[in-house]
Amino acid sequence: MSTVTLSIGPKSYTIACGDGEEAHVRALGAMIAEKYAKLGTARAPLEAQNLVFAALFMADELDQARKRLAEIDAAPPAPVAEAVDPEAITALQNAIAALEADLAAARDAAAAAAETAAPSDLFGGADDQEIDGEALAARLEAIAAEAEAHAAALEAIAASA
Structure with missing residues (x-):
């Protein structure tokens, strides 16, 4: 078991993860930190609320991606190419x-x-x-x-x- 320290906003968080997963956890932490930074000066007084807002940003992106994927899956297949000479x-x-x-x-x-x-x-x-x-x-x-x-x-x- 390994640990990774993530810096999100003004705080650092130590997270346990499986061996070999450190880079992935750091990348996920960076995504959260990016969404947290989008709050800018509109940050709430409680840190937990700010993390919830950052999570909501990510959940919205995930929801949009799932909708696009469902549209792609539901789309009729591409037309068959015309006969080749x-x-x-x-x-x-x-x-x-x-x-x-x-x-x-x-x-x-x-x-x-x-x-x-x-x-x-x-x-x-x-x-x-x-x-x-x-x-x-x-x-x-x-x-x-x-x-x-x-x-x-x-x-x-x-x-x-």
Whole structure:
């Protein structure tokens, strides 16, 4: 069991709470202190009354939030999205397939180049036959980025269906 000291208005209150709940209790105390501060100069002479007013502010906010939640729950479900054009989906699927084929071909070319390279060359080409690794990597990255963009567009269409 832990204790937390909360400062609300001119007083401090020591509150017992479970281990690990200290931060949560402090956050709740800060909410009460905020509502207490809203009383400003309209504070009652008795501290208990001021705390009741602060609690009433919070209860009012809770009541309003519950009403909004009930309205949301009672609202009819959102209309179903209009039918998605099957041709658009097919076009995106074809574009993704083409990009995947390009990517596979580029990977195969890179693998073939690596197989024909001299064994002592770590970068896939003999000293007299050098492969532009940076250009190959850039091309692979471009193909992958384009494939991801098409996949994202297809997912967006599918999600709206």
